[in-house]
Amino acid sequence: MVAHTTSTKNISVTIRVWRQAGPGQPGKFVDYPAKDLNPNMSFLEMLDVINDELERKGEDPIAFAHDCREGICGTCSLVINGKPHGPNRAIASCQTYMRSFSDGETIIVEPYRANPFPVMKDLITDRSAFDKIQQAGGFISVRTGAACDANATPIPKETADLAMDAAQCIGCGACVAACKNASAMLFVSAKVSQLGLLPQGQPERDTRVLNMVAKMDELGFGSCTNQYECSAACPKLISHDFIARMNRDYLAASFRSAFKGKPAVNSGGGA
């Protein structure tokens, strides 16, 4: 009797992968057989095995982004069978295991398809647009060493917890990939809400939301039409309530800045 591991039967699948040599180049799907896989193998480990075989033959391995392999760094970014991060809810691609697939299945693996995230090679896209949005206002300006005692301003636990819910975003971009308009509202609203909920974030609350949204628009992300595919694909289940919160903040900030008669631009400029 085997005392451990519940699924023991190995499976074989075919992986249909998007191969594209470089940015702007034509791409195509290529099939790779993956045989006799332990169901407890992760999806990325399955790709490792295929790649080892390709490298052994001197063929170009499948390029895919990954790092922590535990769902926190936000690097992995596969679209598996049409879904960003694959079939399971609330996890990243790297936390997908082969037991989620059935023997004999053909699994389609693609990069994110969204204009602001151009493909760099195979399954890797360029998500630097997210960094640029962050640079436009995703911070609280506090010089190192200028802070007062950490307990000087108590923050109600519920507020801190809600800020933490928003702060959990891993910047993976699945929300953008899942949205038919390639909107980045979920990502942006998570940061805007985290900082806007906290007392430390109040002084820059208006400029932050105005500048981040302006940058988002400038970089070609689409608008939100309330379909909420984003939060369904989000590995951290960031709630779309934050989008509503950001919209309120944005309106209020636009109103106030119109009254001040000053364009709300970040003195630091863009990226």
Next chain:
Amino acid sequence: MAQLNSRIPSGPLADKWRKHKTEIKLVNPANKRKYKVIVVGAGLAGASASATLAELGYQVETFVFHDSPRRAHSIAAQGGVNAAKNYQNDGDSVHRLFYDTIKGGDYRAREANVHRLAEVSVNIIDQCVAQGVPFAREYGGLLANRSFGGAQVSRTFYARGQTGQQLLLGAYSALSKMVGAGAVKLHVNAEMLDLVLVDGQAKGIIVRDLVTGAITRHAADAVILGTGGYGNVFNLSTYARGSNATAIWRAYKRGACFANPCYTQIHPTCIPVSGDYQSKLTLMSESLRNDGRIWVPKKKEDCEKLAADIPEEDRDYYLERLYPSFGNLAPRDVSSRAAKRVCDEGRGVGPGKLGVYLDFADAIKRLGEPAVRERYGNLFDIYHEITNENAYKTPMRIYPAVHYTMGGLWVDYNLMSNIPGLFVLGEANFSDHGANRLGASALMQGLADGYFVVPYTIGDYLAGIKPGSRPSPDAAEFKAAEQHVRDLNNRLLNAKGKEPVNYYHKKLGKIMWDYCGMARTKEGLEKALVELPKLREEFWAGVNVPGSGDTLNQALERAGRLADFIELGELMCRDALTREESCGGHFREEYQYPDGECKRDDENFGHVAAWEFQGEGKPPLRNVEPLNYEFTKMSVRSYK
């Protein structure tokens, strides 16, 4: 022979840092903008340093191999960050944090550095809260703390199980602000492949753009490395797959001393290996040990049985038996070795019998399942996701895994290496944890180095340099270093052997784990020192790196990093062999007390070993920096 002047300020322990700050040279504010500083890495250490130096007015250029600074491996830290705030009024103080860190490090760290770390720990929390880091709070709105990794006070600040993520995103936001303001020039997908020395001083780096393959030269007045730890030498570890030693290793080959490379930390509670395809080991938070009980069957023949079929009297709760006062909370190195011992006796459980049980049955009985779910629900979920097992019903299986490297480039009190102008921060240096790191102290050190130490101490070096004297990246030294990098890459690309990079990485991992892992022997290390040079040759002759160097080529990235890991592995074994004692994470079977505890030899090994490269094919030189314990007494660490 390298000059190792630790530059520890004189005077009473608690005054050293304050005094040093008033005595070191300052750079005139108007001159700061004339100096350029290169920072490699944007983990906690690199991001905090980049942001702070830019705020001070220096020109900063930051390089990361990741596609965004937010992806640095610091993001994965779970448990928390220590600080001597004493918010819980439980008797904590700077001195107590200092003392715990020194003792935890098994008396192999510098007193002065550790005291400074404890002092600035309090500023870190202030800084992070001001940045909007959503630390856990109590109902009254004040910051919550927990006791972590066996500490007897509650000094650990945390943000759910994602403390590293939140601290890194805080530092990333500070960095982003400065990038947006044009004060930091950020290079992503940019891997440093060599350090450039001009007249013996660090003046720049050679970088490969991982997307286009372009190799470029970058000059500066000083170079800072915050490039993280080297645990992936072992192939399987809790590190991110991309974490690597290339930056520090190539700096070592340019003359920077590598201190205590053999000091590695093995974390006791990780999910065991399930097959040879495995690419990484996942850490399960140590907090599980607060309520879980660790055991293995008393009898070997029971190991194949289901846990539920093994009656209470046939279970060996070995940590509770061996360490009655600390029990399941014994320190990391102690618990890890105990797990290895019982598995070596053939009493391990699970695939390959490399696992021990972490059992919550008693906790569920005592507290009820909802309370256990409330405390550890997310960890039970992670466990389920990876193993497909339900830990509410059957015990978890855990096994130790490589988790942290205390060794790193040698630095003085200013965090400058023996190469003038080369500063090293965070896990990449060796400075503060001695032979073993306490839980929640790496995050503290990374941020201390980056926010509160190097921004001052770098001035001491820069003030001695004429503004505008920075060499041009077209200088001969830069061109030679660039050529060196190209040659190395071409050698890898032209090997056209038969095996993928991973094949050799697995082999390296096995040698290191077997001979330089949790327990080391003279015999084993000598064997490794025969096998590793062989592996190195096999690798260079047999690796197959498809494609070319002028495109995105992940196989080439991995190959270059592995080439360095193989060499570093050799140095680790050499260091482990020559350190004829056991201390902290370095356990030599020959040197132990009858109860299996580390037997230190303070007289002969109460020092830092700082290895110096002597040229290819030549044995490195072992330099020594004596550790003078002026304020604490080196005593036997006991957790009985």
